[in-house]
Amino acid sequence: MINEAERHILLVHLPGQDGLCAGCRAWWSRLTPYPCWQVNWATTRQARSLTAALLGGRA
Numbered sequence: 001m002i003n004e005a006e007r008h009i010l011l012v013h014l015p016g017q018d019g020l021c022a023g024c025r026a027w028w029s030r031l032t033p034y035p036c037w038q039v040n041w042a043t044t045r046q047a048r049s050l051t052a053a054l055l056g057g058r059a
């Protein structure tokens with residue numbers, strides 16, 4: 001299950017042409033290498049919940 005916050009982060013924080021996060025630059029004028037910590041946070045949480053869903057479905 002992907003919650004709204006995680007989906008929103010992944011929609012906004014995309015790799016820019018120069019290897020920096022386009023979302024961080026657009027929203028906060030920050031020059032952050034992609035993937036930024038927010039993308040890392042969202043993808044890590046997604047992987048965890050996906051694993052939990054798979055394990056829960058088989059138990």
Ligand SMILES: [Zn+2]
Nearest residue numbers: 013021024036
């Ligand atoms: Zn970002």
